[in-house]
Amino acid sequence: MIGRIALWLYATAGHVAKPLVTVMLNWRMRRGKEDAARIGERYGVAGLQRPAGELVWVHAASVGETNAVLPLIDYLHSRSFRVLLTTGTVTSAAIAERRLPESAVHQYIPLDLVPFIEPFLDHWQPRLAIFVESEIWPVIMSRLGRRNIPFVLVNGRMSARSYRGWRRSGPVARAIMRHIALCVAQSANDARRFGNLGVAQVETAGNLKFDVPAPAADDKSVAELRVQIGARPVFVAASTHDGEEAIVCQAHRDLRTEHRGLLTIIVPRHPDRGAAIAADIVATGTVLSQRSAGQRIEHETEIYLADSVGEMGLWYRLGWIVFLGGSLVPHGGQNPIEPAKLGAPIVHGPHISNFADIFAALHDARAVAGVEGADGLTDILDRLLSDEGERKRLAREARACVERQVGALERTIAVIEPLLGNSDGAGDA
DSSP: OOOHHHHHHHHHHHHHHHHHEEEHHHHHHTTTOOOOGGGGGGGTSSSSSSSEEEEEEEEESSSSHHHHHHHHHHHHHTTTTEEEEESHHHHHHHHHHHHOOTTTEEEEEOOOOOOHHHHHHHHHHOSSEEETTTTHHHHHHHHHHTTTTTTEEEEEEOOEEEEHHHHTTTTHHHHHHHTSSSSESSSHHHHHHHTTOSSOOEEEEEOGGGSSOOOOHHHHHHHHHHHHTTTTTEEEEEEEOOOOHHHHHHHHHTTTTTTTOOOEEEEEGGGGHHHHHHHHHHHHOOOOOOGGTOOOOOTTTOOOEESSSSSSSHHHHOOOOOEEEEETTTTTOOOHHHHHHOOEEEEEEEEEEEGGHHHHHHHHOOOEEEOHHHHHHHHHHHHHOOOOHHHHHHHHHHHHHHHTTOOHHHHHHHHHHHHHHHOOSSSSS
């Protein structure tokens, strides 16, 4: 009863908070985090007509989750379902535009407030909602429940920290989690946590990200950059977060004398930070070239700032060593599967809770190198830049480790199949 009252209060508060939404969204638009041309979608105003036929709503938070669920969307397409994919970021929308099959459309997810969710559901009328990883939206889930639309969580992930937070909320957590008709968890630990929080049906299928193809890269761009780089050693710092660029830049300066010609490529997790990062690097006296400015990698370039979107496959193919960002600062790390599939030796910091099970498997296989801080990063880079044999061994073991984990997509499909039933794509909304 307490949990249901709390959810009712949360939903009611949405009406009160509605006037504040415009202020918040305008602030995000100024920072480039919202698409001004499609801002109505965040209010639940559809930007497209609903396609005729049985429709499945799939939601992925951002880029990583979008890439992970695309093979499942392809499967739904093969079954003649129409698919509505919602995401919450501009970068994931760009990926959706390039890679969705013809039967699928993209919209930005409306904010989790009753005045926005109701018209959204009225328009799209999904048969089933499939959310990815840890996307728990109380109003959406309760409103789907009122309409008898099953809510499924695939690739379900629940970190130990998140689990402790949900446990503290007691009956509120159970009131929310009871709306999950099925959770397909990544691991046994994730499954146990969701089950303990009150999800009635939990299955374990593995991580969908293992089944995602390695990120593509434009062959022409790869060839052009390899010519610009020549025989220089290349270190890639991928998906870096605020505070990590300074550490990487310092490591570069510490190593450039011993490893002559060293080129460091910094790929910020949020490219809109590019101008600020560039200013900080230039202030240290380090020679910088910037991709968003159309600059080449010249002979004198020390750091190349790859502040672009959708080119991670390019940088992974060029790096002798890849450091995965979000791990030297308390963010939780980034996904190591993609560089592993492309045969890149991987280095990470201590903060890897977002992908703890994957990193644990890689460590068991002696396929990655972990460091505790800035000094450790410099030391491991020095060792690996000097040891081609160890770089090759790390790359070989990492690739073999992730290949052993493939199969989550097939298992996930088998579990959700009873909820899909049959569809021939025909009929009206």
